[in-house]
Amino acid sequence: MPVLQRIPPTPAPSKDALGCAASKLDVNQEFEGGGLTFYRKSTGNEQFGNVSTPASDRGFLVGVALRGGHRRRILHGNHASTHDFDNGSIYIRDFTEDYRADLQGGFDFLLVEMSRAFIERVNDEKGGPRVSSLLPMNGQSDPVLGALAQVMTQVLDRPAETSSLFVDHVSLAIGTHLLSEYGAGATAGWGDTGGGRVLSRKLEVRAKDMLLAAMRDDSSIADIAEACNLSRSYFIKAFRQTVGTTPHRWLLEQRVQKAKEHLRVPGRSITEIALQCGFADQAHMTRVFASVVGVSPGAWRREHGI
Structure with missing residues (x-):
């Protein structure tokens, strides 16, 4: 009598930190900078399958579609909702909630992982009403984030050519836009007192010296702002008002x-x-x-x- 052999099941594809089957991705990039973590996930697989992540305290995930033609069915307990994504469409989800979705059609997304600590930092720097979270979004068009996402794809493609100063600028722009457009849980805050923001001659010299040193050690804008006893946002605005251009552009020149x-x-x-x-x-x-x-x-x- 022939002996029956038990054939072990084929192991499921390993999933990455965002619940994607990494082996099914054509592009799978990751970059940390400016207090944010950026990912690019892309595939031509029309039947990609599902993604899922358990609840955690990682903050929020913002996805920006770099091309259209993608649809996802998001499962909410016993019901589901379906959303189509065009080029420049976004979604926002809170990591404190379990997430399950079936992905239909190929996709190309720039993803931004934003911690609550980063939100607090942007609150401190931008002034005005403070927010504690981001509103959930699915499939809404956002041309501003669409443009910023295209910029970040260049960083992910050539990280060695990108200075931390530039990434700081883009990260702050992304954070400020998200909090302004999709912030929730607002509380009373403080506002801009107005008036021109300029650096003293002493601080201007110090900032320029540190920027020139960045030719060698790539100091971050946060380090330079701290050395001037200023917030990062205030420093950027004051430098531009004083010098006529941003710190990053001045350094390139x-x-x-x-x-x-x-x-x-x-x-x-x-x-x-x-x-x-x-x-x-x-x-x-x-x-x-x-x-x-x-x-x-x-x-x-x-x-x-x-």
């Missing part, structure tokens, strides 16, 4: 000026100059240089007969 000095020296390779001036590589320097000067480093060097 200084790197370009330093690159010009090196480019004047015959025989120096652009790759070598890029690394010495704080750029990730030659391609990174070329993009920034062209955005500031209007031509590539090589073209600028030729124009000046070097």
Whole structure:
């Protein structure tokens, strides 16, 4: 008599921190910066299946669709709701609630995980009414978050080329927008006293010195603001009012000026100059240089007969 053998069941695909079967994803990226965690999840799989996460104290998750054609059926106890997502549509969910959803159609999402501590920090920096949570959303269009999500995809694609100063700016913009548009649980807060915000000469020098040091150690804007005894938001606004541009843009311009000095020296390779001036590589320097000067480093060097 033949012996029957027990065939073990095929193990279910492992799921990541957001409840996705990682093996089914075509793009699965993660980046932490500016107090937020960013993810990009993308697949062409029309029958992706379900996602689920148990309740936790992780805060909130904001999803921004980078393309249309996606539908999800969200299960709420004994009932369900179905939502369609176009390019720029968003959802917001609270991690304190169990989450289950069936995903239909391929998708491409930029996801932002926001802790309650980050919300409190934005409350402190923006002033005005304070909020304690975000309203749940599913499928609503938000062009502002859609545009910011596109910016963050570039960061996820090339994290080595991105400074923490830039990520701080984008993170603060995302946080401020979310709290302003979808904040809940408002309490009495404090408002802006008005008037111009400028840095004293001493603080301007200190801030610029630290930004220049960021060419080497990539100091965050929070560190610089703390050194000036200012909140991050106040520092950004005061720096722009004083200098005429944001800290990140000013730093890029200084790197370009330093690159010009090196480019004047015959025989120096652009790759070598890029690394010495704080750029990730030659391609990174070329993009920034062209955005500031209007031509590539090589073209600028030729124009000046070097």
